[in-house]
């Protein structure tokens with residue numbers, strides 16, 4: 025009997041996805057790839073990697089735009105299949121196609137601007153004493169073939185043609201995607217779009233490969249293959265950590281950019297609690313968005329004990345009771361959610377309010393506790409993936425501030441405050457900066473803008489590399505490394521570093537950008 029992962033049925037060397045609503049097996053068979061296919065894909069990617077990284081910026085940008093166009097052209101097929109495989113609503117999936125296409129176009133702009141080269145010059149000074157100062161010029165180059173693990177919760181924006189793939193292609197790295205077993209048909213259509221775009225651009229198919237199926241060896245073989253030079257991952261702390269460890273234990277360790285777990289704490293300060301009557305409604309809307317399967321879900325809210333906080337809790341509980349039940353992405357995610365929520369609900373010192381739900385759907389759940397019990401139950405800080413959250417009632421602001429110092433890394437941290445609360449907000453911010461990749465003020469963390477300034481990362485376990493982002497233009501830097509060229513003649517220098525600046529890019533000369 026073959027092992028089953030994520031509700032996937034395996035039959036010798038093929039596997040089938042499942043209908044996320046009914047649990048029924050979907051008809052299309054997909055090949056189960058393994059070590060052999062990793063070997064072929066990694067060798068083929070390594071063979072074309074040098075030419076791909078040296079491709080002109082215009083040509084790479086054109087490829088990214090072609091992929092965006094192909095995805096938009098297949099949007100009906102993609103939405104129909106992804107809806108069956110993930111139970112996500114059509115509107116959300118259409119939005120995700122738009123976001124994925126815009127992400128590709130953003131990276132096309134980044135490539136065209138040439139800013140990613142980060143060209144830096146130290147001008148020489150042959151007369152300098154006691155030793156002459158050499159001519160040193162530096163730029164960034166692509167690291168080589170990259171492995172990307174598609175995420176279960178974003179079948180498009182964080183999967184086959186998602187942010188990791190788009191940023192790696194933009195950097196000039198060939199990509200091998202390990203498709204998520206929760207949506208093999210969606211990944212397959214996206215791979216067909218990739219194939220068409222590469223054909224149209226007359227570029228080698230080895231620039232992008234989708235590998236599917238898995239008996240765990242697939243992901244492990246990818247991460248440990250000597251020709252793979254970096255990894256992008258979005259998923260669980262357990263899976264991400266296991267693969268991260270493998271990447272570090274290789275004879276040649278490689279960068280592993282994992283986005284793992286986050287509880288995204290929210291702090292509601294007293295005057296905001298008093299003066300904003302819609303906070304409870306906003307909170308429940310954010311925690312149940314996408315059935316609570318967003319990595320930026322507000323997983324814990326800290327508030328200070330007061331009549332207004334009690335009213336906030338009661339209103340949130342009322343809204344929770346009226347929530348529609350949720351169909352989660354896969355049956356294993358559903359099973360995990362149900363058992364984790366039941367376990368937490370049976371702990372001492374916590375109360376839970378559920379919405380109505382009948383199988384196969386799950387209820388939304390809202391936990392409430394106080395700071396004393398929160399301190400005695402460190403396991404409550406662990407993310408539960410699904411439509412639940414926890415409100416912690418603190419004794420006073422000092423209690424809240426002390427708790428904020430104990431939290432582990434998160435993607436986001438949110439403050440609700442009015443001007444009356446600013447002195448307390450000032451005290452919270454330095455701690456939250458050290459704990460999260462993005463601070464949100466008077467808003468909610470769900471919804472990640474894809475732009476130039478976005479940071480989607482943070483200290484572990486939010487990510488395995490806190491100095492990087494997996495969303496936004498800066499994500500390209502994960503797949504680049506600097507090279508300095510000392511005393512190379514003009515004729516041998518890459519174009520980004522030639523004196524005449526043939527690319528017309530912004531460069532830094534002796535510390536000044538020009």
Ligand code: NAP
Pocket residue numbers: 029030173174175176177202203204205206237238239240241242243244258259260261262263264266267283284285286318319357360407408409
């Ligand atoms: P996952 O179990 O970590 O799986 C992600 C990918 O890694 C899948 O392709 C999986 O392969 C592979 N994988 C996991 N462990 C592996 C191992 N030991 N060796 C080789 N490959 C391995 O994540 P998931 O499937 O999305 O599961 C859902 C859980 O992930 C949620 O409960 C949630 O906690 C977390 N999650 C977090 C975020 C976030 O952004 N923070 C996003 C999505 C999910 P298979 O498909 O073959 O298992």
